[in-house]
Amino acid sequence: MPFTQSVIVVPNFLLVRSADHVLLGVSWSGLSITETRADGMPVLEAVGDDARLVLTFPPQHLAEETSRREQAAPQFLPSGSGTLVPVWRAALSGPSRLVFRLPRGTTLVPTVDGILQAVGRGRPIPPVSPPGATDTALELPWSMIFSVEDRLGGHAWTSVHPVLPVTVAGVSGLWRARLVADLPDPTAPAQDASLALRAIDRATAQSADPGFSLPLGMVERTRLADNARSRPAPATRLELTSLGGTLSAAGRWDAFEWEHEAVLGRDVRVRTVTSGVLYPLGHRAKYVELSERIFDQTAGHAAVLRSKYVLTVIEPVRHPPPEGPATRAFPFGDVEITTLGYPNIEEAAWQDFTHPVTGRVHRGVYFQPHTPAPNRRPVLFPVRCEASPGDVHFQLPLWFVADVSEPGFTSLTDPALAKHLADTVYTPHTVTLPGLSLDLVRAAQRGGGDVHEVHGITVKGSLQPTGYRPVLSALAVRLPALRTLLGDDELHKVSFTQDYLNQGATQDVLLNLVTPFDICFVGRSDRSGGLVAPRYRVNALSRTEGPVNLDVRPASGAGSIDPARLFPADATLLGFALKDLITDLKAPPAITSELHPGRPPETTMEWKGVKLKENGPFKPADGSTLDLKVTASAAGSDTSCTVHDFALVLPSPSKRLLQLRFASLSFTHHSGGPPRVQVGEVDVTFLGELELLQKLGEAVDLSDTGPRIEVTPAGLVAGYTLPLPVVPAGVFVMRDFALNTEISVPFDGRPVSVSFGFASRENPFTLTVLMFGGGGYLELELDHTGLRRLEGALEFGAMVAVDFVVARGEVHAFGGVRYEMAGSKVTLTGYLRIGGCVEVLGLVTVSVELCITLAYQSTTMALVGRATLVIEIDLTLWSDSIELDSGTWVLAGGGDRERGFAAPRAVPREAAPGLERWRDYQAAFAPVI
Template sequence: MGPFRVVRPADMLVADIGLVNLRWDGHRLVRREPAAPTLILIGLPPQHVLEEVAPPQAATTASPGPMKAFASGASQLVFSVPPEVDGLELSLESLLDWERLVPMTVPVVQPGATPTGLPGSVLEFPTRLLLTYDEPVDWVCPPEPRNADGRTGLWHARLTGERGGEALLRAFARAEDRTPVAERVPLSAADLEALVTLTSRQKLFDTDNAAIVLPSAPLHAEQFIVTPLGASTHLHGAWDDLTEKAAAQLDSIRRNRPNLAAYDHITGLGRDQFVRVVTRGFLCTGHPALLVTEYKRLFVADRDGGVTAYLQREDRILPRVPEVRYGETTGFPHQGREMPFRTLRITDRVTPPIKPVWPPKLPGQDQPLAVEAFWVELQDGSRDHEFTVIGTDHEGRDVSFTIPLVFVPASRAGEFEQLGRLYAPEEAKATSNRLERTLGGQVMAMAKPPADAPGSTSHAVGSLVFQMVPKSDGGEHPLAGTLVVSRAEVQVPALEPFTPNASRVPVRFNTVYVERGMAAHPARAYLDLDAAVDLAFAAEQSGGLARPNAAVKVITSQAGVVPDMFRTDATGAVGAAPMTDIRQAFGAAKLLGFIDLGDLVGDIAGQGLDRLGQLGDNDIQAVLDDDNGRLPAPVLRIRDLENGAGKELRYVWKTGLEPPTLGPQDKPPLLDVDGTVLTLDARTTTSKEAGPTTSVEGRLRHIALNVAGVARVEIAELTFRAVPGSKPDVTASGLELKFDGDLEFINTLRSALPADAFGSGAFVDVQPSGIRTGYTLALPAIGVGVFSLANVSLTAELTIPFEPAKAISLRFSVSERQRPFNVTVSLFGGGGYFSLLVDAEEGIREAEGAIEFGGSAALNLGVASGGVTVMAGVRFEHKGKAVTVGGYLRCNGFLSVLGIVTVSVEFYLELTYEKKDGQSVVRGRGTLTVSVKIAFFSKSVTLSLERSFSGAPGDPTFVDCFDKDTHWEEYCLSFDGDS
């Protein structure tokens, strides 16, 4: 019999009734075929209304206005007429008497099985989710309207379990999408799909045809009452975690993993009153957590003074496991060396209400997908919720800090894309600096210390900067990414006396330590400073001789803080850095005030660095006293003074020097460091009563300096000591000055002198500003026949300054301008001087000299007497870029007759060449003076002439004077004797 609609206005019953295998025999409904199934189908109106969720502000402000609502599809109850019932009355009361009928369920159709073709009961609740019975149930409904106190009750039917308890239901499918729904609804498409996966009892098989074992469990209906206006229900369900095997099997058949952990649903007449959806997931630290989303109907006063009830959403995060452990097998790319914590414990039991994150809705899809990973923010979105975390380091020390975290749904755990995007610097810093966390100076071990050096990797940490990196294959971490520490700010006590920022030094993990472990590094390094710190001493602290400067960058457990002296080759093996990197490491360190120490430091032997950490004070002193002992790298040691007076930092280094590498255009090196050994021992003491004080002791052995190719000074040992409150003490021993090249003849002269330190006139003057050494050699007067040489002295002076702005200089002179030497030969005589100043930077700085010569003759005949004098001289001067060359000739004579008449004549001629700043000038001047004296009368007449000729920087050059393309060959052939 075809379906027909029944409407009973008294109790608002509306139902579509269909009869299967029943016919009217004139008196009652009987079976058409006795052996065929006999069914009664009851079609009910929509039992659920899907409402849009109001925005969060609607709970505290005026009504947000109309919300979208969508009715579910019709539900159908199917009843089987049992064999003992031989007929039914054709009345509404008889057709609604369901207690004698058997409710039919939708059978579970397993893969490969043939469907029965019989209809089953289908309840669309909530909207777009199709439910049926999981076990036998009963329906209880009044066949006739019920009246009380003049009122008629609404028609309804109650679903109960087989023995009157709660009914068990399963979701076997999702209804086809009919019309688009709102984006903000309590149950997403992923939630509905999860309910089907977890309750349908349908067996699933993976690509290997292996059964997938799912944590299947039915929905419990404590109450399920259908009415013409919608169902009044109370459903709930809970499911265990999905095993890793089952998750992998679902991935293999491209089926979404169900995130749903629990579900509660309360409605009244089809309208939602309370919905709880519990989503299983993880915090980005690896802690299993639950996202609890609750929808409640709240009453809000509207603008017109009425009251409207809207659905409001409230989310919270519940960490399921408060503590997670990290280790080598956790999934870190480098066995956990980039994570200084062994455990992280979250103290939050539950978060305050957080900002709801709605799942995205892709184009072409009517319902939104599952929620994606998101930062946990407070409900108003003003800031992140910062979880309180207690981390345990490698030495069992606990540190506490707060950190914002990301929640990752379980279905997204195997995807790194979302995590990587959320932890990208531009995304993580959009609201606040989520990556950097303040620890406030708590002490923690940044790396696992060696067994023989506990506490050697511990620092007071100012902050940690976290980073998300992909998980390594086979790791036990539940997420596709692991949280690691990329950078930090730590306190380095060894640097505090040198830099005011040592309490907050930015560092990152050493590359060798991260990739291969601390044991693979020669000095057991584990941290690198972001920027090298220059340890600089003032020149006056070290006597100006050498500054124990170094740019330290590597923090080690064995040798303290050392320069960055290590590199890895293609195989990953660690060795010493090349010389170029060593030079950079020592930065502006100076030797003798002006020589870059980095240019003289050779490759550092990495094999000796591993023992630096075990050297005690006595061991270090033994190395300093041993001529062959070496400390392959600067050693920084800090110790507490007695009675808590303060701290002492000791900087010790003893190394050999190597000559710098010369290029094709480089000059010979100034220093000869073959066999040179440099020893530095600096101590800085800090105390509460006084500021930091530094004392420096040092020694240079076997060093020589070559000056401009004309002089060489050899120093056997140069020591210096600077102690607070005292004048720096610098001493030198074994100094020897030798001349080379054009001045080598001085060595020959010196060999004739007594064999003491330098010969007569030698001097050595050592001051904190530099060293002056040399001698003045005065030659005795020499007379041989008519030849006489007197007042000759040779002076050589070498200056080694300790100031960076000055260079080594050598001054050599033959006599001086104020004390020229004298030479006479018979009637002729003269004199002169010569002075030369050269330095290691500019070469010749000053040069000057002069020589004069001449003769005189006298005649006396009694009646007349007279005389003639002729003198000539040449002088030159070179100073900087200025050059002056000049010469003169002076002739004078006189004649006197009887003393009455005297005539004298004087002639003077001078020629000078000057060049300064690119300009050259030639000047010439001549003077003739004639004097006549007769008795008491005298008269003089002078005639003068002066001329000058100036050149110009733009004067044509030799090349400019002819065309090289046409005239050059002709010009060259003019010098050919055969042409």
């Protein structure tokens, strides 16, 4: 980009000499004509101390487009022959000026030779910034405005140029003005004789690029201008011609390097090196842009500029900072980038940063390294983190943050930039890990809760006194304890608690759960000790207690937890709401794991000495407690749950029918064996309407009777049976009388229930008196909600047998009643069985059995009846049976007011000849509606 119009000097005269291509603009001030030569040329003389001579050169640099070596030409234009020619674009620089002060009395003849002689007698004028219309200003390279100094910091330089054409063998060389230092001390070292270029126009350096890639882009020019303004860049060769300038310069500063080789206005080699760090890890690195002119075969062997972009990590390993929040937020030791060189990345797409406080725009502060097109994607840097028990390897995208130091701003220490990078630029990157056991605390003495099974980490960055440092904003963990106990294999997202980050290993709660969840043993109490089914919400992970709920803990950290805030209604102990039984609660069950590489974790769930209080039917003694311990490891698993010293008053304190006092009730399970329920000393007391059974209960010591254990997926049942011997008393005989009791422990959270039975429906007791007989049973089941089931039946009747030699038979008649209550449903059933059998000479046998039942159903408030008749005939060579069923007959009530027998059950015609006539006969007795 040329100079702005305000700094362009319009020369008064144009010097042209075709023999050696002199083409200069010239102007002067402070000169007066003192005489005229014989040839008519005036002679000018410096009559004051401020006489100036200004030489204006044509553009000294051509900014050419550069591209990657493997890329095709950016454009193809048709040639005169019809073929396409690869084309690279370019832009001309503006003019350059050399300004000299002429000493008083210096004469000048306004010819090419005279002016060039006067330049040799002049002295350069010290530079100013920004340059004025009559100040020395060289635009070489494009959009970089320099002033010339000697390397010692003075302005003793001069222009060495031929006054007359240099001709050899009839050929004149190109005229050039070579700028050299004019040191007064001839003994000075040779390097001190070189020039120095001082940047004097930052605004021009920040001019936008012309729309294509340059060897020295706007960001690099700005960086060069900032550095070469305070410390000029040495130049070993600087020549100006009408065809362009020749430059050899190399500047090295703390955070930036620049090397430039240009011949006759065209770049040969340009190299820049920018120092910075890789965010968020903070490793120091250098970004190199190298552009070289090569004879490119893909461009028809034309000499074009090709560039390569290289990123090099110069600090492979970073050690952890001193103990503090940054160390705790990234629980690793040394952090190493294992690949140091990235020689084939895309050209940096530099991003500017506008400071939110000052409003100043800082150019080219950061960029994200990418692989080149067509598969453009962020570069993934391989990272090794020292961890316990083993190193962690992963890949991470990083951003390059350049070392930028400007008034009021330093890129690597500015909090506003750090916040901008963390909140806006760097997307927190989640790294997937293969379930590594990582010590997240790295304390001197490791605890079981310090090590977690980590499946992912989310990395962010933060600014610390030691520079940019990574932090883990989140981790994805699995909880082996819950996987072992509940089969929970979900990934849980967690983050470090602020208290731990601030205070370190003195804090017990290590991690916050981003999404709280429920630990639920409801319906799976076999995994939590059978007797208890806890359920509670957790939102954090403690180092000693495992999953915990911080919201229910006392604000002061001391005191008890309100069980009603922790446990919902479906969390139970023996079927009672857990929140109503626990008092003086210090913590929920502690669920912890010990992780060991290469073998299963050791998981423990323990809840010890939990004090219980009275609630409803549950009556604890003074020392009533709950103890729970579940362990699982490679050696096996053990479960133990015991409730000590309590009583159950059933169905409720206001309706006392039965009291069971337990010294203890225990559930145990060892791997490889069945679960067991052990009942300590039991005291059974019948109360109220059941007081008549008290003496029988006192005669039965259930604790001395071995239990019958039945385990199913639904629960566990411990049963006791006490058979009584046959009791004969004259004509009275009572047999099959047994006392049964069962304790049912469901695994789905339902309440524990107790049932008692005197005989059973399957095995009723019998009582015979001569030819009369009867029997029955009584069963009841209770839990804390009340009487769940009551069922009993009594049967009576007689049986008579006769034998007349040629014929014999029997006839019987029985009646009975059965009462059944299940919840709110009550069924009362009465039945009558009448039948007989006759056998004649052993050839013909006929038997008849008629059963009539009447039942009251409380749910439908209906009285229903049913009759079944079975007739069997055996004629030696032929036998058959007929069963007639009336179906259900609604006698009264119910939703169906129609009364009558249902259609008899269908019987195949071939199986019962004459059945149709029987049906006709039966239909004749059907009631008429």
